[in-house]
Amino acid sequence: MTLELTAPTPTRPGHGDAFTDHMVTMAWNPLDGWHDRRVGPLAALPLHPATIGLHYAQVIFEGLKAHRQADGSVAVFRPDRNATRFRASARRLEMPELPEEAFLSAVDDLVALDQHLLSDDPELSIYLRPLMFATEPNLMLRPSGEYLFLLMAFVAGGFFGADAFAPVSVLIGRTHTRAVPGGTGDVKCAANYGPSFVAQRLAQEAGCQQVVWLDAIERRWVEEMGGMNMFFVRAGESGPEVFTPALTGTLLPGVTRDSLLTLAAQLGYPVSEERISVDQWRQDCVDGRITEVFACGTAAVVTPVGRVHDGDDHWLIGDGTAGPVTTALRKALVDVQHGLAPAPRGWLRPIPAR
Numbered sequence: 097m098t099l100e101l102t103a104p105t106p107t108r109p110g111h112g113d114a115f116t117d118h119m120v121t122m123a124w125n126p127l128d129g130w131h132d133r134r135v136g137p138l139a140a141l142p143l144h145p146a147t148i149g150l151h152y153a154q155v156i157f158e159g160l161k162a163h164r165q166a167d168g169s170v171a172v173f174r175p176d177r178n179a180t181r182f183r184a185s186a187r188r189l190e191m192p193e194l195p196e197e198a199f200l201s202a203v204d205d206l207v208a209l210d211q212h213l214l215s216d217d218p219e220l221s222i223y224l225r226p227l228m229f230a231t232e233p234n235l236m237l238r239p240s241g242e243y244l245f246l247l248m249a250f251v252a253g254g255f256f257g258a259d260a261f262a263p264v265s266v267l268i269g270r271t272h273t274r275a276v277p278g279g280t281g282d283v284k285c286a287a288n289y290g291p292s293f294v295a296q297r298l299a300q301e302a303g304c305q306q307v308v309w310l311d312a313i314e315r316r317w318v319e320e321m322g323g324m325n326m327f328f329v330r331a332g333e334s335g336p337e338v339f340t341p342a343l344t345g346t347l348l349p350g351v352t353r354d355s356l357l358t359l360a361a362q363l364g365y366p367v368s369e370e371r372i373s374v375d376q377w378r379q380d381c382v383d384g385r386i387t388e389v390f391a392c393g394t395a396a397v398v399t400p401v402g403r404v405h406d407g408d409d410h411w412l413i414g415d416g417t418a419g420p421v422t423t424a425l426r427k428a429l430v431d432v433q434h435g436l437a438p439a440p441r442g443w444l445r446p447i448p449a450r
């Protein structure tokens with residue numbers, strides 16, 4: 097009889113539990129502007145019960161990642177894009193804009209301090225979470241006169257658990273909307289996410305992992321999936337074509353979405369931004385015209401969609417497994433992020449070792 101020895105399973109971090117040791121904070125008021133910048137240990141915040149952000153949701157955030165490079169250093173993926181989007185979110189919420197240099201130097205300092213917590217495991221990354229919220233203690237219904245910017249981080253494993261590339265099943269969201277024209281769907285404000293949890297639970301109760309958001313007016317155009325953008329692969333005349341729903345103002349303009357549009361074109365796929373209805377999605381899957389669908393985002397990277405549920409109806413995408421274009425695009429993105437393939441100019445911000 098032989099005894100099989102299995103290596104002890106290392107405990108892998110989930111998404112958002114393995115916090116790093118430090119945080120960067122900075123305060124704003126009309127008199128001093130941005131001031132009181134501190135780099136210190138991650139610690140609890142003293143908050144007055146009337147803190148405006150808690151009551152009226154003047155709260156915005158970002159999400160970006162630092163990756164271990166082939167040469168052992170660490171680099172942050174396109175942080176300038178997140179700095180720009182953070183400013184757009186601030187404007188939408190009547191909050192002060194944080195200058196891009198201040199955003200980037202906070203990222204540099206935190207990653208430099210905590211990068212030793214990132215092992216060489218290529219599945220792991222440091223997820224950076226910039227946050228800004230209204231701190232004035234006052235319950236008048238008006239914008240706060242004081243704000244706190246904060247940057248924290250965690251070591252991230254796969255968003256969808258151990259097998260990061262397993263296809264997910266999705267439920268078409270027929271009962272709730274994420275974003276409305278004139279609303280806040282195109283910025284990353286905290287108030288967009290709490291109301292989405294109920295739709296997410298309904299998807300899980302239907303045996304799916306994620307909800308697909310439709311437009312709020314006609315309830316037929318596909319917008320996003322959970323907190324991710326979506327891509328479709330269609331069989332074209334001369335090979336696969338890649339398209340993603342156009343940014344109508346109710347979609348979040350993802351950095352991953354933008355990166356994949358560039359990388360897909362570099363790989364030679366015709367790319368476009370279009371509208372796609374649920375009916376067409378279903379019909380094109382049945383006809384074999386749509387061959388692959390995937391979701392993308394900083395947290396989810398590239399996640400294939402295998403099956404769609406819409407009420408009592410359901411259909412497979414391709415044979416329900418990750419397709420070749422999805423696989424190639426995921427590899428192209430991950431290779432660029434890890435310095436294994438040449439990155440388009442300005443996409444990687446190297447962090448000096450300390």
Ligand SMILES: *Cc1c(COP(=O)(O)O)cnc(C)c1O
Binds near residue numbers: 159323
């Ligand atoms: C953050 C987010 C995305 C993805 O954006 P990335 O910049 O690629 O991380 C997509 N949709 C929603 C609703 C989001 O909040």
